[in-house]
Amino acid sequence: MTRPPSTYAEWVACLEAFERGEKDEEALFLMEQGRLEWTPGVAERFMRRLSDTMNERLDELQRRMARDFAYAQGTETELVRTLMAARRRFGLLHRLASIPALPGEVGASLKEMIGTVVRQTQNSLEDSAKTDWTGKLRLIIRNNPLTTFDHPEALESAKREQQAALQQTAASFTSRRRVILP
Amino acid sequence: MSTDNERIIHLADLRRIQSSLASLDSTITHLDGNIAHVSGQVQNVNAEVQNTKDRLEQLIQEFKDFVLKDQLDKNLQLAETRLVKVRQELETKFGHYDEVRRRTTGILKAVDASLVKRQTIENATEEQMLAAPGYWLAPALIALASWLNDKRELADKAMMEALRLDDEKTSLFFALVTRRGGRFKASREWLDRYFGQQDPHELEREIVVLIDGFTNGIFGPDARTKTSKQIEAWIAELSEKAGFVEEQHAQWKAALEVMPVAAKPDEYKFLRQYSPTWPQLDSSLHGAKLHEVVYSHISGIFGQEVTPAQSIAYAVDGMLDKLVTNFDDEELPLRRDERLLSLIVEEQGNKDAAQSRFGVEKTLEQRVSLTQLLTNFAMHPDVSQASLSTQKLSIALSREWIRQAHDDMTMENRAAVPGTIGLAIDSWSGQTMDGANEAELLQSLEAHMDQRMREDASRVKLKPMHHIALGASIFIGIVGVAALMPAFLLFTVAGALFWYLSKRSIDKKRKIIEEGYVELKESCVQILRAALADTVEWRLEYAEEDAKASLVSEFLDGISAEQYAYSHYDKARAVMRA
Numbered sequence: 001m002t003r004p005p006s007t008y009a010e011w012v013a014c015l016e017a018f019e020r021g022e023k024d025e026e027a028l029f030l031m032e033q034g035r036l037e038w039t040p041g042v043a044e045r046f047m048r049r050l051s052d053t054m055n056e057r058l059d060e061l062q063r064r065m066a067r068d069f070a071y072a073q074g075t076e077t078e079l080v081r082t083l084m085a086a087r088r089r090f091g092l093l094h095r096l097a098s099i100p101a102l103p104g105e106v107g108a109s110l111k112e113m114i115g116t117v118v119r120q121t122q123n124s125l126e127d128s129a130k131t132d133w134t135g136k137l138r139l140i141i142r143n144n145p146l147t148t149f150d151h152p153e154a155l156e157s158a159k160r161e162q163q164a165a166l167q168q169t170a171a172s173f174t175s176r177r178r179v180i181l182p
Numbered sequence: 183m184s185t186d187n188e189r190i191i192h193l194a195d196l197r198r199i200q201s202s203l204a205s206l207d208s209t210i211t212h213l214d215g216n217i218a219h220v221s222g223q224v225q226n227v228n229a230e231v232q233n234t235k236d237r238l239e240q241l242i243q244e245f246k247d248f249v250l251k252d253q254l255d256k257n258l259q260l261a262e263t264r265l266v267k268v269r270q271e272l273e274t275k276f277g278h279y280d281e282v283r284r285r286t287t288g289i290l291k292a293v294d295a296s297l298v299k300r301q302t303i304e305n306a307t308e309e310q311m312l313a314a315p316g317y318w319l320a321p322a323l324i325a326l327a328s329w330l331n332d333k334r335e336l337a338d339k340a341m342m343e344a345l346r347l348d349d350e351k352t353s354l355f356f357a358l359v360t361r362r363g364g365r366f367k368a369s370r371e372w373l374d375r376y377f378g379q380q381d382p383h384e385l386e387r388e389i390v391v392l393i394d395g396f397t398n399g400i401f402g403p404d405a406r407t408k409t410s411k412q413i414e415a416w417i418a419e420l421s422e423k424a425g426f427v428e429e430q431h432a433q434w435k436a437a438l439e440v441m442p443v444a445a446k447p448d449e450y451k452f453l454r455q456y457s458p459t460w461p462q463l464d465s466s467l468h469g470a471k472l473h474e475v476v477y478s479h480i481s482g483i484f485g486q487e488v489t490p491a492q493s494i495a496y497a498v499d500g501m502l503d504k505l506v507t508n509f510d511d512e513e514l515p516l517r518r519d520e521r522l523l524s525l526i527v528e529e530q531g532n533k534d535a536a537q538s539r540f541g542v543e544k545t546l547e548q549r550v551s552l553t554q555l556l557t558n559f560a561m562h563p564d565v566s567q568a569s570l571s572t573q574k575l576s577i578a579l580s581r582e583w584i585r586q587a588h589d590d591m592t593m594e595n596r597a598a599v600p601g602t603i604g605l606a607i608d609s610w611s612g613q614t615m616d617g618a619n620e621a622e623l624l625q626s627l628e629a630h631m632d633q634r635m636r637e638d639a640s641r642v643k644l645k646p647m648h649h650i651a652l653g654a655s656i657f658i659g660i661v662g663v664a665a666l667m668p669a670f671l672l673f674t675v676a677g678a679l680f681w682y683l684s685k686r687s688i689d690k691k692r693k694i695i696e697e698g699y700v701e702l703k704e705s706c707v708q709i710l711r712a713a714l715a716d717t718v719e720w721r722l723e724y725a726e727e728d729a730k731a732s733l734v735s736e737f738l739d740g741i742s743a744e745q746y747a748y749s750h751y752d753k754a755r756a757v758m759r760a
Contacts, residue, residue: 007620008715012722041452041712045719 090149254531318348382416397571434587469595470727617717
């Protein structure tokens with residue numbers, strides 16, 4: 001996975017890397033520049049792969065969101081972080097559905113499917129927040145809606161957030177002295 | 183005078199020549215039109231020939247399919263009719279045994295409930311002896327009735343007669359009956375007698391009843407330990423034989439390999455059609471898919487819960503029913519026919535498939551080795567009459583052989599996976615490992631098609647005749663000019679026209695050829711891309727299915743025979759060895 005995919009084998013390698021959640025940015029970047037001959041025999045297989053990848057990522061997203069909410073335990077910062085992370089992940093899927101190699105109709109129906117899932121998730125979160133009598137949880141969910149996942153600024157900020165996180169991780173390994181003995 | 187005459191001759195000749203030239207010109211035009219027409223027709227004919235060829239091939243295939251289907255339908259119909267006849271024959275010849283069989287548990291239950299007079303029981307059993315004199319169960323029932331009525335002398339006599347008719351079944355029968363009555367010592371003695379007659383190389387089929395009794399916890403602690411030791415001793419004895427282990431592996435491998443794998447005829451349709459390697463690919467994937475089938479089969483058996491019978495009496499009655507119903511050798515030939523015909527019906531008339539399954543089952547052999555019996559119990563419980571507990575015990579006892587056979591199968595399958603996959607599209611052929619060399623193959627295919635196009639186009643060219651005609655007409659023109667006869671130039675014009683029209687027709691043909699090749703190339707490129715996509719998916723699916731091989735080994739490692747011999751009806755505590 002070093003160059004934009006143009007053969008089915010290269011597309012499968014990119015989609016599999018994306019499905020596993022490894023190197024999302026790199027895989028998406030390559031796929032956005034890739035091209036695919038939309039011919040019989042290849043198109044059906046590609047659609048099946050793409051749909052499997054989308055489903056797997058959506059399942060993973062739901063699992064992770066449920067787990068993060070459980071860990072957050074009502075902490076405002078954690079809740080906001082969880083919502084932002086979920087929005088960023090939905091944004092990644094939206095980017096996958098927008099790759100130029102996909103025919104217009106296919107991309108549109110995938111985006112519509114993602115939009116539906118996001119709206120349902122947002123509604124479900126808001127419904128479950130109704131049980132919080134303080135109204136704080138509901139406010140947090142409303143102020144950080146998942147539904148803005150496809151806004152350019154949200155996608156940009158998600159990208160920035162990820163880069164910052166990457167830099168922070170790198171810095172934590174390089175800039176700090178390691179004290180071995182107390 | 184002579185000059186006038188010459189002029190007249192010249193004028194006359196010229197007129198004739200002019201008319202000849204006009205005629206030649208019209209002939210050439212007509213000829214050219216004909217050539218173009220014929221060329222068009224030839225192309226139409228070619229297309230039609232190709233079309234007819236395709237349709238003919240399709241018709242031949244349809245006819246073959248029809249003949250095959252017709253044959254299968256006839257086989258199915260015949261098997262169904264014969265199955266009814268065989269069952270009727272079984273009913274006619276051995277139906278009266280049923281009456282005797284039904285009385286077996288009937289007597290025991292009647293005595294339990296104390297609802298029938300002992301005299302009635304005695305009379306009924308004696309009547310059965312008259313109805314089925316050669317059947318071992320009739321005197322066995324008299325012995326049972328006499329025992330219940332405390333008539334020892336008659337009981338002994340009847341028992342001797344039953345033993346004379348079938349010693350093994352009678353011994354097993356009384357081992358179970360005495361166990362039902364709580365006579366542990368008598369039961370153990372009958373069991374000893376039964377074991378004494380067994381050869382682990384040639385066991386009678388009814389041993390399933392004994393093993394069922396053992397696994398379902400029917401025998402007392404003594405008998406259970408004895409049976410367990412006996413089975414271990416048999417296996418040890420068999421294992422000493424040279425080639426035994428190999429035989430077991432082969433036996434299990436054959437049993438595992440014929441397990442049905444769900445077929446997907448529409449999957450990989452491009453590889454199926456355009457790869458000469460497809461038969462190997464298909465066989466390898468089938469072998470890899472077997473891992474999950476084997477795992478599901480074994481884990482499915484161990485996942486089911488054994489529901490013990492309400493009491494020892496119910497459990498023994500079940501065993502007695504099985505013993506007296508399913509294992510009489512007189513019925514065996516008909517039972518074998520019945521089984522084979524049932525398999526033909528199950529396989530929708532495919533005799534070969536049915537025969538192959540029947541060959542592997544070997545469940546209706548009169549005498550088989552203990553290990554074959556264990557295979558039968560594990561793989562064909564319905565035909566071998568094995569209970570769920572017996573299936574579990576059989577797999578647990580055979581787990582090493584199953585594992586080895588499965589490992590062998592996996593190794594062989596992995597070794598047979600084609601490293602390179604051949605592709606043959608139209609007249610082009612190429613190879614790929616995993617579909618990654620798409621660009622290289624596309625280039626090769628396009629180069630091949632271009633080369634073919636050039637070769638075919640180069641064959642369509644002007645013939646020497648055309649060049650000779652052009653040369654001759656030019657020569658005539660030159661001669662005409664030299665001889666101051668400009669009319670000769672008409673020959674040159676006609677010749678040039680003929681050459682030009684032929685050239686134009688040939689250019690048209692070349693264009694048609696080129697267009698045809700462009701279409702062919704496009705279609706071949708699409709097929710190649712689709713076949714490579716199939717290749718990528720095939721490799722991924724194979725890897726996924728092959729990875730399931732470890733599930734079987736891990737599952738088999740986790741089971742042991744001791745876990746599957748129940749002691750449900752024992753009151754005493756089991757003392758474990760330190």
